[in-house]
Amino acid sequence: MISIKGLSKIFQTKDQEVRAVDDLSVSINKGEIFGVIGYSGAGKSTFIRLLNRLEDPTEGSIVIDDQDLASMSKNNLRIARQDIGMIFQHFNLLWSRTVYDNIAFPLEIAGVSKSERKKRVEELIELVGLSGRGNSYPSQLSGGQKQRVGIARALANNPKVLLCDEATSALDPETTDSILDLLVDINEKLGLTIVLITHEMHVIRKICHQVAVMEAGKIVEQGDVLDVFLHPQQPVTRKFVDQVMGDPEKENSLQLINETYKSGEILKLHFVGESTNQALISEVSRKFEIDVNILHGKITQTQKGAYGTMFVQFEGEQQEIQRAIQFIESTSVEVEVSPSV
Numbered sequence: 353m354i355s356i357k358g359l360s361k362i363f364q365t366k367d368q369e370v371r372a373v374d375d376l377s378v379s380i381n382k383g384e385i386f387g388v389i390g391y392s393g394a395g396k397s398t399f400i401r402l403l404n405r406l407e408d409p410t411e412g413s414i415v416i417d418d419q420d421l422a423s424m425s426k427n428n429l430r431i432a433r434q435d436i437g438m439i440f441q442h443f444n445l446l447w448s449r450t451v452y453d454n455i456a457f458p459l460e461i462a463g464v465s466k467s468e469r470k471k472r473v474e475e476l477i478e479l480v481g482l483s484g485r486g487n488s489y490p491s492q493l494s495g496g497q498k499q500r501v502g503i504a505r506a507l508a509n510n511p512k513v514l515l516c517d518e519a520t521s522a523l524d525p526e527t528t529d530s531i532l533d534l535l536v537d538i539n540e541k542l543g544l545t546i547v548l549i550t551h552e553m554h555v556i557r558k559i560c561h562q563v564a565v566m567e568a569g570k571i572v573e574q575g576d577v578l579d580v581f582l583h584p585q586q587p588v589t590r591k592f593v594d595q596v597m598g599d600p601e602k603e604n605s606l607q608l609i610n611e612t613y614k615s616g617e618i619l620k621l622h623f624v625g626e627s628t629n630q631a632l633i634s635e636v637s638r639k640f641e642i643d644v645n646i647l648h649g650k651i652t653q654t655q656k657g658a659y660g661t662m663f664v665q666f667e668g669e670q671q672e673i674q675r676a677i678q679f680i681e682s683t684s685v686e687v688e689v690s691p692s693v
Contacts, residue, residue: 353380353381353382353383353384353416353417353512353513353545354379354380354403354414354415354416354513354545354547355379355413355415356376356377356378356379356380356403356412356413356414356415357377357412357413357415358375358376358377358411358412358413359373359375359376359377359399359402359409359411359412359413359414359422360373360374360375360376360409360410360411360412361373361395361398361399361402361407361409361410362410371569372395372398372569373395373398373399373402373409373569374395374568374569374570375411375412375570376399376412376569376570376571377412377571378564378571378574380545380547380562381545381562382543382545383539383543383544383545384545384546384561384562385535385536385539385546385548385559385560385561385562385655386545386546386547386548386560386561386562386563386564387548387549387550387555387556387559387560387562387563387564387577388400388547388548388549388550388563388564388566389549389550389551389552389553389555389556389563389564389565389566389592390549390551390565390566390567390588391551391567391588392551394566394567394568394569395566395568395569395570396549396566397517397518397549399549399566400515400516400517400547400549401517402414403416403421403436403513403515403547404421404433404436404438404515405421405422405424405429405433406438409422416432416435416436416512416513417435417512419432434462434509434511435509435511435512435513436511436512436513436514436515437505437506437507437508437509437511437513437514437515438506438514438515438516438517439499439502439503439506439514439515439516439517439519440502440517440518440519441517441518441519441521441522442522443490443495443498443499443501443502443522444502445490445498445501445502445505446490447489447490447491448489449489450486450487450488450489451477451482451485451486451487451488451489451490451493451501452473452477452486452487454490454501454505455473455476455477455501455504455505455508456469456473456508457505457508458505458508458509459472459473459508459509462509472508473486473504473508474486476504476507476508477504479504479507479538479541480500480501480503480504480534481500481534482497482500482501482504485497494527495522495523495524495527496523496527496530496531499519499520499523499527499531500531500534502519503519503531503534503535503538507538507542507544511544512544512545513544513545513546513547514535514538514544514545514546514547515546515547515548516535516546516547516548516549517548517549518549518550518551519531519535519548520532520550520552520555521550521551521552528554528555529558532555532558532559535548535559536559536655539559548560552595553592553593553595553596554595554596556577556592557577557581557596557652557653557654558653558654558655559655560577560655561576561577561655562574562575562576562577563575563577563580565580565586565588565589565592567586567588572586572588572589573585573586573588573589577654577655578624578654578659580593581593581596581654581659582622582624582659582686596652616643616665616666616667616668616673617665617666617673617677617689618647618663618664618665618666618689619663619664619665619666619677619680619687619688619689620661620662620663620687620688621661621662621663621664621680621685621686621687621688622659622660622661622685622686622687622688623651623659623660623661623662623685624659624684624685624686632680632683632685633646633664636676636679636680639676639679640668640672640673640675640676640679641668641669641672642666642667642668642669642672642673642676643666643667643668644664644665644666645664645665645667646662646663646664647663647664647665648662648663649661649662649663650662677689
């Protein structure tokens with residue numbers, strides 16, 4: 353669906369060249385929710401603006417449905433952009449227009465007849481959960497409602513791809529979750545390919561199928577969201593995973609574990625999918641002559657299933673502890689032995 357090869361964007365400042373996107377290559381499947389995460393300055397905003405040529409690339413290709421946007425003329429690009437919707441962090445609504453007229457605006461530009469515009473706008477108002485608010489102005493709406501208008505407007509021309517530029521960053525956590533639920537609903541109902549950028553791992557965890565981690569203009573890690581949660585390879589990725597799975601007091605807690613629990617083995621257990629529902633600790637306690645102490649744990653959901661971690665202490669004869677560890681390893685639970693956590 354989307355194939356990006358060797359994509360670069362260089363900005364020339366007075367003193368130096370800034371390589372905001374650096375030789376980036378990635379493929380995004382049709383109907384996928386693909387997340388791009390990175391800290392400020394990683395290049396993610398420039399990357400998503402390159403996807404619809406709001407920024408012109410310095411090098412590389414951007415192929416969407418066999419069309420290379422990077423090499424298109426302005427006239428052809430104007431037509432191709434109708435297949436790409438975009439929503440923004442700060443909504444970018446027309447404040448002098450009603451909800452209805454904001455959503456109708458791209459249809460007017462595309463030359464859609466008045467009767468067809470009316471039908472399409474009414475469909476979209478219902479789709480995004482704004483029934484009864486068509487005559488309201490943006491100043492009369494909450495942040496979440498404004499973003500719903502932005503989403504409806506982005507969908508007006510039936511795009512194949514929806515780009516989301518930090519679409520929930522200006523919203524409170526509860527409203528963020530409602531907007532993310534709406535994006536999942538749209539993805540499932542319309543089969544729409546969604547590319548979103550964010551600096552919040554919660555957003556990636558909640559709705560994305562695939563994630564790419566950006567740092568210094570490059571993708572430093574990419575994969576299935578659940579795999580990235582389970583096995584983060586890069587330090588920056590581990591920091592993002594800790595946003596969701598880590599205890600804010602983690603370092604102090606683990607230091608306290610070291611000081612308090614000096615005997616036995618400390619294990620870190622990784623639960624994935626159905627294994628999160630297993631009564632594993634109870635079973636281990638019954639099967640083996642060891643004492644089990646649960647120290648810390650957390651379970652969260654991704655689009656591909658549940659993922660959890662738990663720190664436990666096993667005390668008893670070393671041979672019996674090893675038998676218990678082998679038993680756990682025979683299930684779908686991963687075991688990391690951490691005697692010096």
